[in-house]
Amino acid sequence: MKISINGKKVEAKQGETVLQVAKRSGVDVPHLCSLDWAPSPAASCRLCVVEADGSSRLLTSCTLEAADGLAVQTHTPRVLKARRAIMELLVASHPQDCLSCVRGGHCELSTLAADLGVRKARYVGAVKHHPVDISSPALWRDPDKCVLCGRCVTVCHDVQGVGAIDFTGRGFKTRVAPGFSPGLNVSECVFCGQCARVCPTGAIVERDQVDDVVAALADPDAVVVAQVAPAVPATLMEGHSKSEGVRVMLERLAAALKRVGFDAVFDTGFAADLTIVEEASELLDRVRNGGVLPMFTSCSPAWVNYVETHRPDLIPHLSTCKSPQQMAGALIREIYPKRTDLDGRRLVVVSVMPCTAKKFEAQDLDGVDHVLTTRELDHLWGRFGVDFGTCTEQAPPDPPFAETTGAGRLFAGSGGVMEAAVRTAHLLVAGSELEGDPKVAEARGREGVRRFTVTAGEAELNLAVVNGLGRLTETLDELLDPQTSLHFVEVMSCPGGCVGGGGQPYDTDVQAVKERLERLYEVDRRSRTRRAHENAGVQALYEDLLGRPLSEASHRLLHRTYTDRRPHSVQV
Amino acid sequence: MAAGADAIIAEREGELTREQMIPLLQEIQAAEGFLSAEAMITVADALETPVSRVYGVATFYNQFRFAPVGEHVIEVCRGTACHVKQSLALAQHLERRLHLRDDGNSADGRYTVVRVACLGACSIAPVIKLDGAFYGHLTTEKLDALLDELEADGDAAKPDAFPSAARAPEEQRDEAA
Structure with missing residues (x-):
């Protein structure tokens, strides 16, 4: 099937919309409400209108299905005039505080308005006065800045399956809010932050902790250290040459962080390796001693929040292992002051994460003081006048948390925890290493749910990977069914895993996430050590401090408990 | 709390679909005089729909009240x-x-x-x-x-x-x- 876009014939597939075909063929049709990875566009923003042969009216290309022989014009004077008017109306009631807005300089709405040629406020609408919601430690909402495009609602309901926020009210009073409009902190929100990642304005953003970090760096009585999650360097490579690996990027980031005043920079991947050794041991313990199965991973804090707020009955299924961020936080506090003379100064631990839920987790558990998302790094560089793109200086991460195996790096992507766990569990169960290339192909992929069985010696491990919370609800009953006899389930809240996390660069495209996953596979393939238990630092840690996995010391530092946090709107 | 809502939903057990949200809300309001948070939670639960959506639909229409009518x-x-x-x-x-x-x-x-x-x-x-x-x-x-x-x-x-x-x-x- 062929359609014509601006006179050029383009191949189209059955069921594709004109907007999708146009995008694929390199024609950029502006749009706010429709999202690539969400079903049924709302067609509410009207920005994607086009002229189509046979129709006197302008049609929204996000709902116009491609049909053989269809001819559309995407940038005629009539279309451009209409789009500009639509944008002028969209921003008529939008606050004019761009200079002090957190999205200043990174605002999709203002970029789009500029692209469409909005140069003066022809319409001045009434101003909204909704209260700002700063109730949660992870996400802040300013409904006055919302243009009601509905991306956040679509993502929350259709992609993540959480449904914490929706349109409420009607007409000019419409706003996006949790049910009964309280703060996010007492809603069903799990703080995954996917809404913030797709918001075109400053209406939903992460709680900004850059100032806290800047203040700590300036405090002569503070020693400030950072830990960096594996997803962050894999993301920062965007815009850089491919020959520079993830490792180089991590070292550049470490150098830049030290330049702005951090005393030490650690690799959270180290704690990922440690998590695997503990988690695989816990799994084995559960299998051998009749513990609760299947065991679910606990490294994705939005998933942990989902269990605590929506399904507290699943708490016994959650691994008691802390997430790598919290393991690292606890270990840094335990070990760093012994290795380095703090001279009476306080230790401030900052983590750099692809995730907004990590901000909640850090407040909930001890160990980490401030969490910066990948997006907030940009603001940190801005404060100190660092042009990160041109920083070529490198500094290796600091011991004793410097080393990460390929397995630890895989943590940043969907299936990565599973793959790393299989590599270590094989040794624990069968007493021998996985033979040959330790790649576990079944764990990789982009499907929502991937189930497979691994044979380790004489034992069979039934495993499942859930890629995104949205796919969980439909499959949970089956995963829990004793008939399925699953042993271990990895759940990552965000589609693609941490590399597609809610704290990652503003994005509505799946391509970038795919490329980040490829980079993780590549760095794993090139790693000298690819099994978590081979991490020499982890081995030394067990020798010097922890003794063995699941020991008393590791329970004190590396394991946690969970709380039933059901809001009153959730019944089980 | 929402006894009226519970009864109305129990009556239709097994035949509820999301399309029935508005008639359900109307019936509950007729029975209880207004839509309490508990009633909306009950509806959300019965329809396997997030509470935010039920609240969103209810607040869209002027016909729904969210507090009891005064004397x-x-x-x-x-x-x-x-x-x-x-x-x-x-x-x-x-x-x-x-x-x-x-x-x-x-x-x-x-x-x-x-x-x-x-x-x-x-x-x-x-x-x-x-x-x-x-x-x-x-x-x-x-x-x-x-x-x-x-x-x-x-x-x-x-x-x-x-x-x-x-x-x-x-x-x-x-x-x-």
Whole structure:
């Protein structure tokens, strides 16, 4: 099937919309409400209108299905005039505080308005006065800045399956809010932050902790250290040459962080390796001693929040292992002051994460003081006048948390925890290493749910990977069914895993996430050590401090408990 | 809490679909007088829909109420004729005197004030309807007297106390027509 876009014939597939075909063929049709990875566009923003042969009216290309022989014009004077008017109306009631807005300089709405040629406020609408919601430690909402495009609602309901926020009210009073409009902190929100990642304005953003970090760096009585999650360097490579690996990027980031005043920079991947050794041991313990199965991973804090707020009955299924961020936080506090003379100064631990839920987790558990998302790094560089793109200086991460195996790096992507766990569990169960290339192909992929069985010696491990919370609800009953006899389930809240996390660069495209996953596979393939238990630092840690996995010391530092946090709107 | 909602949902056990959300909410409101948070949670649960969506749908429609109706219901006509005859002053006077919240309920729960488009009694504008009876040609002073009477009495409104103002609704409608 062929359609014509601006006179050029383009191949189209059955069921594709004109907007999708146009995008694929390199024609950029502006749009706010429709999202690539969400079903049924709302067609509410009207920005994607086009002229189509046979129709006197302008049609929204996000709902116009491609049909053989269809001819559309995407940038005629009539279309451009209409789009500009639509944008002028969209921003008529939008606050004019761009200079002090957190999205200043990174605002999709203002970029789009500029692209469409909005140069003066022809319409001045009434101003909204909704209260700002700063109730949660992870996400802040300013409904006055919302243009009601509905991306956040679509993502929350259709992609993540959480449904914490929706349109409420009607007409000019419409706003996006949790049910009964309280703060996010007492809603069903799990703080995954996917809404913030797709918001075109400053209406939903992460709680900004850059100032806290800047203040700590300036405090002569503070020693400030950072830990960096594996997803962050894999993301920062965007815009850089491919020959520079993830490792180089991590070292550049470490150098830049030290330049702005951090005393030490650690690799959270180290704690990922440690998590695997503990988690695989816990799994084995559960299998051998009749513990609760299947065991679910606990490294994705939005998933942990989902269990605590929506399904507290699943708490016994959650691994008691802390997430790598919290393991690292606890270990840094335990070990760093012994290795380095703090001279009476306080230790401030900052983590750099692809995730907004990590901000909640850090407040909930001890160990980490401030969490910066990948997006907030940009603001940190801005404060100190660092042009990160041109920083070529490198500094290796600091011991004793410097080393990460390929397995630890895989943590940043969907299936990565599973793959790393299989590599270590094989040794624990069968007493021998996985033979040959330790790649576990079944764990990789982009499907929502991937189930497979691994044979380790004489034992069979039934495993499942859930890629995104949205796919969980439909499959949970089956995963829990004793008939399925699953042993271990990895759940990552965000589609693609941490590399597609809610704290990652503003994005509505799946391509970038795919490329980040490829980079993780590549760095794993090139790693000298690819099994978590081979991490020499982890081995030394067990020798010097922890003794063995699941020991008393590791329970004190590396394991946690969970709380039933059901809001009153959730019944089980 | 939402006993009415529970019963209504139990009645339809097994045949509920999301399309029935609005009829369900209507039926619950008819039974309980308003939509409580508990009722909306019950509906959300029964339809396997997030609470935010039920709340979103309910707040979209003017027909749904989210607080119980007060002991006395006052409808203030804001139609064109009443508007010209200063009915806004009446509405604002009620807001101040009764300490009305955003949803039109007084803080003590005794009064519910609703602004309506037209009561169809334009000839006696500005007009209000108090517990079903019409009172016309009102001023803020007359309104105060009416409310004083009501509070002193502690009883249902007595149109007889205001012979000049009160008439049967049918009569007024004829006149307006």
